[in-house]
Amino acid sequence: MSEKKKNLRSQDWFGGMNKRGFIHRSWLRNQGYPTDLFQNRPVIGICNTWSELTPCNGHLREFAEIVKKGVLEAGGFPLEFPVTSLGETLMRPTAMLFRNLASMDVEESIRANPLDGVVLLTGCDKTTPSTVMGACSVDLPTIVVPGGPMLNGKFRGGEIGSGTFVWQIKEKVKNDDFQEEDLLEAEICAARSSGHCMTMGTASTMACMVETLGLTLPGAAAIPAVDARKKVLARMSGRRIVEMVREDIKLSDILTRQAFENAIITNAAVGGSTNFIIHLQAIAGRIGADLKLEDFDRLGSKIPLLVNLKPSGEYLMEDFFYAGGLPVVFKELEKHLHLDTITVNGKTLGENNRKAECYNRKVIASIDEPLLKEGGIAVLKGNLCENGAVIKPSAASPKLMQHEGRAVVFESIEDYHQRIDHPDLDIDENSIMVLKGVGPQGYPGMAEVGNMDLPEKLIKKGVKDMVRLSDGRMSGTAYGTVVLHISPESAAGGVLALVQNGDRIQLDVKNRRLQLLVDDDELARRKAAWVKPTPATERGYVNLYINHVQQADKGADLDFLVGNSGADVTRDAH
Incomplete structure (x- = not known):
């Protein structure tokens, strides 16, 4: 793309030969920065989610230094800054509770500082969407460097x-x-090794998402964290962000409606996590793209499954990279994708991936001979989920996709843990397990507990899957006939809150229905007697979250964060 003439935002801090310029330059001088770095060079913020409490991102401290080299080589001025890091494996009650908080940290850190462009260093599940959401709200030139999967x-x-x-x-x-x-x-x-989960779990799904959206250099998603080619990509990303500033390519130029449609289609082909829905909708809400829950079914449910990775298949991310990675998937999906969407390198998605070749058809199938004719995620409707619920057919048992059974209800995750393995629990393999109180408000944070372990006594009988319903999420690494994201959630007074032991429930994935077989009069009586649960806390961020979080069908963002406000809404006190 041709270079646009643009005044650097950072020069409002560094460009003046006055008191204000003196203050802003002088305090940075104690780090040893020479004068020429302040003289009309693009200032690049390196947003680092490194933390020893986030094992998947433990190598990003080194990656920041590699990105800095690229920025300097391209004539930029790199300045690294830390933000809240979200480690899925350690954080309680769930990292999802803090995704929106981390996005606020990213947004305000970018807006408040003299930055012309941003590099987002991501890895573990929520670090990718939270940083992208925050960056969308400011809308500067931005590039993502995914940390990569483990070996x-x-x-x-x-x-x-x-x-x-x-x-x-x-x-x-x-x-x-x-x-x-x-x-x-x-x-x-x-x-x-260093890196995030090497299955097609949420972290890998998020890496594929940002590459499909056009926010990474080509081929970024699948390169293992410890592969030298990942370091090359990080360095080249540092160079490219300087060029993006000079060309004035912002997130809003890349994240078009067509880019979001590409992401939905590609997620179906790779067998990506159901968490993809929550995060993509939140990103769309921040940048202002009109995206509905129904779009995920309409656009993605008929797309063939092409990538043979766990949990839907046999292989792992390292194999995916050696087979050719996401560029091969784009090549196979040419007839389904918007190939003219722009990406961070200034070229279109089609231009970037035209020469992609597959090196292992066991890992990446052709669209003419797919692993499954229909991958993607099905969106269910019915009286039990008036605003929707989701299921991942490729990870479910075909025989349970149309099923009617008796509800076995757990009122909370604590109730589930207390009773699930009790020998007297009245449950069999035809029952439907129902878990309440794990949605955005209820848990709070919408935990990954929807794929409940089966009762011990049924496992011993050889039962491997049952229908399970909840208003929560499940890990992208999980599998089973699991209905998730039921909206409205039980804590908000959705019909899920009214389900009782022994009720009959009908799941019909083919016809996209989830129905509680209880008449309306009885449901009205139960609703009248329902008491809203006491909030988990009345202080701090958690209280703010409970009072302002949107339901799952809207992406579970905070209502006051939807939409971007741009970079320059701050005032200078100097």
Whole structure:
């Protein structure tokens, strides 16, 4: 793209030979910066989600230094800054509770400082959407550097997924005589290098999402964290962001309605996480794109599944990279995608991926011979989910996709943990497990607990899947016939709150229906007797979140954060 003439935003801080310019330059001088760095060079903020409490992002401190080299080589002035980091594996009650908080941190850090462009260093599940959401609200030139997946797990002659294996542990302990020493050995085998989960879980889904949206350099999503090519990509991203500032390519230029449609279609083809829906809708809300829950079904549910990765398939992200990565998927989807969408390198999606080649058809199938004719995510409607619910068919059991059963209700996650393995629990393989109180307001934060472990007594009988319903989420590494994101949630007075033990529930994925088979008069009586649960707390951010979080069908963002306000709404006191 041709270079546009643009006054650098940072020069409002550094350009004046007066008191204000003196203050802004002088205090940075103690870091040893020479005069020429302040003289009309693009100032690039490196937004780093590194933290020792976020294992997936533990290598990003090194990556920041690599990006800085690229920025300097292109004539920019790099300044790294930390933001709230969200580690899915350690944070309680759930990292999702803090996604919106982290986005506010990113937004205000960018807006308040003398930055002309931003590099987002991401990795673990929520660090990608939170940083992109925050950057959208400011709308400066921005590029994403995904931290990359771990190397494939290797365990006793086979491969082990860093997330998917977790959901098999209960079954292995009960049925396969897994002992403590077996689990300890599996732990290090499942996470043997830097990087995020190497399944097509939420972290990998988010990496694919940002590449499809056009926010990364081509091929970024699948490169393993420890591969030298990831370091090259980070360095080239540092160079490219300086050019983006000079060309004035902002997020709003890239994140068009067509780019969001591409993301939905591609997510279906790669078998991406259901969490994708929540995060893409939140990003769309920030940048101002009109995106509805129904779009995910309309655009994605008929797209063939092409990528054979766990939890929907057999392989892992390292194999995906060696097979050609996301560019191959774009090539296969040419007839379905908007190939003229612009990306951060100034070229279109079609131009970037025209020469992509597949090197392993076991990992990436052709569109003429897909793994499944229909991948994607189905959006359900019915009296149990008036505003919608979602299910991932590629991770579900075909025989349960049309099912009617008796509800076994757990009023909270604590109730579930207390009763699920009790020998007297009245449940069989045809029952439908119902979990309440795990939605955005209820948990709070909408935890990844929707894929409830099955009762011990049924696992011992060899039962491997049951229909499970909740207003929560599940990990992108999980699998099963699991209906998620029921909206309105139970804590907001949705019909889910009214379900009782023994009620009949009908799931019909083919016809996109989820129905509680209780008459309207009885539901009205139950609604009249329903009492809204007491909030988890009345202080701090959590209270703010409970009072302002939107429902799952709108992306669970805070209502006052929707829409962007631009970069220059701050005032200078100097």
